[in-house]
Amino acid sequence: MPHRHTIHQHHYGWNNAFAAAVRIAPGASLEFDVADASGGQLRATSTIDEVTRLDFAKINPVAGPVFIDGAEPGDVLKVTLLSFAPSGWGWTANIPGFGLLADDFKEPALHLWQYDAATLAPALYGRWGRVPLKPFTGTIGLAPAEPGLHSVVPPRRVGGNLDVRDIAQGTELFLPVEVAGALFSVGDTHAAQGDGEVCGTAIESPMRVALQFELLKQQPLSYPRFRTPGPVTRHLDAKGYDVTTGIGPDLMQAARAALSSMIDLLTRQHGMPAIDAYLLCSVCGDLRISEIVDLPNWVVSFYFPRVVFE
Amino acid sequence: MPHRHTIHQHHYGWNNAFAAAVRIAPGASLEFDVADASGGQLRATSTIDEVTRLDFAKINPVAGPVFIDGAEPGDVLKVTLLSFAPSGWGWTANIPGFGLLADDFKEPALHLWQYDAATLAPALYGRWGRVPLKPFTGTIGLAPAEPGLHSVVPPRRVGGNLDVRDIAQGTELFLPVEVAGALFSVGDTHAAQGDGEVCGTAIESPMRVALQFELLKQQPLSYPRFRTPGPVTRHLDAKGYDVTTGIGPDLMQAARAALSSMIDLLTRQHGMPAIDAYLLCSVCGDLRISEIVDLPNWVVSFYFPRVVFE
Numbered sequence: 001m002p003h004r005h006t007i008h009q010h011h012y013g014w015n016n017a018f019a020a021a022v023r024i025a026p027g028a029s030l031e032f033d034v035a036d037a038s039g040g041q042l043r044a045t046s047t048i049d050e051v052t053r054l055d056f057a058k059i060n061p062v063a064g065p066v067f068i069d070g071a072e073p074g075d076v077l078k079v080t081l082l083s084f085a086p087s088g089w090g091w092t093a094n095i096p097g098f099g100l101l102a103d104d105f106k107e108p109a110l111h112l113w114q115y116d117a118a119t120l121a122p123a124l125y126g127r128w129g130r131v132p133l134k135p136f137t138g139t140i141g142l143a144p145a146e147p148g149l150h151s152v153v154p155p156r157r158v159g160g161n162l163d164v165r166d167i168a169q170g171t172e173l174f175l176p177v178e179v180a181g182a183l184f185s186v187g188d189t190h191a192a193q194g195d196g197e198v199c200g201t202a203i204e205s206p207m208r209v210a211l212q213f214e215l216l217k218q219q220p221l222s223y224p225r226f227r228t229p230g231p232v233t234r235h236l237d238a239k240g241y242d243v244t245t246g247i248g249p250d251l252m253q254a255a256r257a258a259l260s261s262m263i264d265l266l267t268r269q270h271g272m273p274a275i276d277a278y279l280l281c282s283v284c285g286d287l288r289i290s291e292i293v294d295l296p297n298w299v300v301s302f303y304f305p306r307v308v309f310e
Numbered sequence: 311m312p313h314r315h316t317i318h319q320h321h322y323g324w325n326n327a328f329a330a331a332v333r334i335a336p337g338a339s340l341e342f343d344v345a346d347a348s349g350g351q352l353r354a355t356s357t358i359d360e361v362t363r364l365d366f367a368k369i370n371p372v373a374g375p376v377f378i379d380g381a382e383p384g385d386v387l388k389v390t391l392l393s394f395a396p397s398g399w400g401w402t403a404n405i406p407g408f409g410l411l412a413d414d415f416k417e418p419a420l421h422l423w424q425y426d427a428a429t430l431a432p433a434l435y436g437r438w439g440r441v442p443l444k445p446f447t448g449t450i451g452l453a454p455a456e457p458g459l460h461s462v463v464p465p466r467r468v469g470g471n472l473d474v475r476d477i478a479q480g481t482e483l484f485l486p487v488e489v490a491g492a493l494f495s496v497g498d499t500h501a502a503q504g505d506g507e508v509c510g511t512a513i514e515s516p517m518r519v520a521l522q523f524e525l526l527k528q529q530p531l532s533y534p535r536f537r538t539p540g541p542v543t544r545h546l547d548a549k550g551y552d553v554t555t556g557i558g559p560d561l562m563q564a565a566r567a568a569l570s571s572m573i574d575l576l577t578r579q580h581g582m583p584a585i586d587a588y589l590l591c592s593v594c595g596d597l598r599i600s601e602i603v604d605l606p607n608w609v610v611s612f613y614f615p616r617v618v619f620e
Contacts, residue, residue, distance in 0.1 A: 100602050154607035155557050162609055163601035166553065200603040220578075222571050225554045231547035232613075240538040243476065247465050247533050251561035255602055261532050268530075289597035289610070291473035292410050292565055293510040297464035299472055300599070301505075306537075 006031040006208070010039070010061035010187070014150040014160060016143035016179045020067035023181075026215035029082060032063040034189045036090070037138070037204040044089040044112060051093050051108040060152045060161065062139055064185025068213055071182035076219040077142065079173045079184070082210040084135040088117035090191045090205030092279045098200035100259055101278060105199070109275045113203050115191060122308075123191070123203070128272055129308040131192055131284050132235040135207060136168040138188030141224075145178035152187075159224045161188065163197045170229035176221040186211065196287035196302075198259050199278050236284065236305040245290070246300045254300035255287055262302045270309070284308055316341040316518070320349070320371035320497070324460040324470060326453035326489045330377035333491075336525035339392060342373040344499045346401070347448065347514040354399040354422060361403050361418040370462040370471065372449055374495030378523055381492035386529040387452065389483045389494070392520040394445040398427035400501045400515030402589045408510035410569055411588060415509070419585045423513050425501060432618075433501070433513070438582055439618040441502055441594050442545040445517060446478040448498030451534075455488035462497075469534045471498065473507045480539035486531040496521065506597035506612075508569050509588050546594065546615040555600070556610045564610035565597055572612045580619070594618055 007030055009021035024030065036042065039061040041054055068077060094109040096102070115123040115133060122130035141159025144150060155162045159175045167173055175182075186209060193202030244265060246257030259281060266277035281304065290299040317340055319331035334340065346352065349371040351364055381387060404419040406412070425433040425443060432440035451469025454460060465472045469485045477483055485492075496519060503512030554575060556567030569591060576587035591614065600609040 098603060098605070154604050155601070155609055156607065157557065161601075161604045162555070162557075163604060164553075164555070164609060164611060165600065166551075195598045195600055197601045197603050220574070222574075223555045223557055223567060225552070225571065225575065227552050227616075228550040230550045231544075232551065233543060233547070234541075237541035237543070240540045241476075241542065242535070242537050243474075244535045245472070245474070245533045247467065247472075251565075252602075255561075255599060257533060261535065264530070264532075265535065287599035287602060288505045289565060289599065290475065290505055291465070291471075291507045292562075292597060293408060293507050294464050294471045294473060295408070297466065299465055299474060301474060303542075 006033055007063045008033045010035060010063050011185065012058065012061055013152050014143055015148065016183060018065055020065050020181065023067040023069060024213065025069045026213060029210060029212040030066065031208055031210045032186050034063055034187050034207050034209055035061050036206045037188045042091050046110065048108055048110045051095060051110050060139060060188050062152065062185035062187035065143060065183040067181035067183060068215060071177050071215055072180055073145065073178050074218045075177040076216040076221050077175045077177055077182045077184060078214040078216055079175065080212040081167065081169055081171050082212055084169055085208040086117045086135050086191055087206045089114055090203040092203055092283055093201050094199050094275060094279060100198045100256055105275060105278055109279060111279055125280055128270060128276065128280065131308060133192045134168055134235050135189060135191055136165060137186050137209060138163045138190050138202065140167060140173065140186045142175050142177060143179050143183035157223055162224060163193065165193050165195055166228050166232045167226055171226050173224060173226040174221060175224050192283050194281065194283060194285040197282055199282035201282065203283050236307060239306040239310050241303040241305055244302050247297050249296045251298055251300060254298055258300050258302040262304055316343055317373045318343045320345060320373050321495065322368065322371055323462050324453055325458065326493055328375055330375050330491065330493065333377040333379060334523065335379045336523060339520060339522040340376060341518055341520045342496050344373055344497050344517050344519055345371050346516045347498045352401050356420065358418055358420045361405060361420050370449060370498050372462065372495035372497035375453060375493040377491035377493060378525060381487050381525055382490055383455065383488050384528045385487040386526040386531050387485045387487055387492045387494060388524040388526055389485065390522040391477065391479055391481050392522055394479055395518040396427045396445050396501055397516045399424055400513040402513055402593055403511050404509050404585060404589065410508045410566060415585060415588055419589060421589055435590055438580060438586065438590065441618060443502045444478055444545050445499060445501055446475060447496050447519060448473045448500045448512065450477060450483065450496045452485050452487060453489050453493035467533055472534060473503065475503050475505055476538050476542045477536055481536050483534060483536045484531060485534050502593050504592060504595040507592055509592035511592065513593050546617060549616040549620050551613040551615055554612050557607050559606045561608055561610060564608055568610050568612040572614055
């Protein structure tokens with residue numbers, strides 16, 4: 001499908017005063033040239049020292065903003081993810097202070113990935129296994145109504161750094177508009193990620209992304225929602241899962257317990273260093289809430305796909 | 311496979327002083343005659359009044375306990391779920407005070423199900439749709455080391471009311487042993503449930519269950535873990551999902567927001583009363599933690615399988 005424009009303009013953080021890169025009518029499609037989450041600070045030849053020297057002011061640039069004609073607060077912007085053109089390389093890092101187990105993994109770590117951008121065949125993870133790929137947009141959203149500059153790190157009602165694994169090809173995403181023109185931007189493309197993004201990074205990978213925009217006037221929408229065109233885990237589930245649980249009255253603690261147990265299991269079963277297991281869990285394992293009603297203890301489960309090792 | 315015994319003895323709550331129903335050697339298999347979670351208080355002809363009159367002292371009887379020869383604290387009991395013989399009827403209720411949205415849904419509600427126990431074809435949910443079935447054991451666990459009677463409602467380190475949808479046929483479950491003989495029991499069979507069991511009940515359905523037991527001596531295990539023999543959501547995912555999100559610094563609030571938005575969506579799209587949508591979400595929709603690292607806001611997503619309506 002031809003796209004009128006490829007958007008190269010990037011910005012850091014969200015601000016509804018940023019000048020639009022392009023103005024389009026509803027129904028139009030665009031291509032975006034998306035940098036990796038380090039904004040080019042990490043490269044396919046980077047070393048672990050470069051993780052410690054990351055400039056966080058330049059983290060997670062997003063391509064945009066796109067002004068959609070006629071969009072007003074109270075409208076809903078429908079974004080269809082048409083296609084991804086991945087770059088073939090990526091990185092996964094443990095960045096001290098980030099991640100679900102930041103207290104346990106305080107040292108920086110870096111894994112560099114090469115993958116086949118044409119076939120998207122599962123990517124080799126050292127000598128441990130192969131990770132199935134499914135490109136998606138980690139950060140996708142609109143400018144918030146609140147004036148000023150807002151960090152790109154947390155997602156918000158208008159979307160942003162959602163890091164939802166299934167906002168992938170064919171998905172229709174619905175975002176609540178808070179400002180005139182909606183001011184859409186996208187970034188932080190991932191070649192693969194598990195639900196939770198537990199170490200804080202995915203397979204961070206630059207890509208080009210083609211999107212189509214439609215406008216739904218004055219519709220109720222509390223938070224982003226989306227519709228997937230089909231199954232969401234078939235790239236992962238063929239061989240079943242090893243699953244660990246965490247049980248208790250606090251979902252966060254239960255999630256940490258489930259993940260810690262999975263890391264322990266992987267280190268025991270495969271002789272893998274714990275930090276390598278942590279990064280691997282982030283790119284292919286899923287956090288699910290198995291039950292949230294059996295007072296006072298909830299169950300959070302971590303699902304690790306066995307296909308990685310088979 | 312022939313089973314030496316069918317266990318009919320039930321008990322209420324967990325207590326390591328309960329007398330064993332049977333004593334077996336590791337490697338043996340048994341069949342269990344499992345009552346529904348109401349312990350027979352609700353039947354295929356029940357009315358909503360009977361929900362309000364439920365005797366909670368008789369809730370969730372479990373069949374057992376089984377004493378496994380040689381089991382000692384520090385061991386792990388491996389339980390393989392061999393087969394299920396479902397009854398063909400079940401119930402789903404909103405019980406005031408229970409459920410993720412207990413503050414929004416204060417009135418009792420009851421839905422009775424009939425399903426084909428032989429084919430397990432998707433079960434009709436009134437005029438709204440059909441729910442794919444996948445029988446599993448809601449409550450499965452061991453007696454805790456702590457003396458005395460413990461409520462059956464919360465799951466614990468030794469398992470119990472885990473309500474994990476994927477502890478189904480072919481799954482191998484690993485439970486940490488805290489007392490001599492392990493004292494295994496099982497109950498609360500469900501014909502279907504989504505991850506979260508959001509309204510507090512599933513398709514509660516009596517069944518017979520065949521299980522095999524093996525003993526792993528002195529192995530580290532913090533909480534229950536399990537291995538599934540294959541994919542876990544293929545009965546649900548063929549037509550993709552409608553997904554709502556909740557975003558914020560508290561996972562519980564985010565889960566509530568995601569579920570509330572899904573109920574709103576179902577009521578708008580299908581004209582379904584909110585209480586019917588709530589019960590439907592509980593039996594087939596999944597709560598997933600999409601990201602838990604983008605400080606300070608996490609994303610919890612509610613996945614509703616579109617196959618229900620197609």
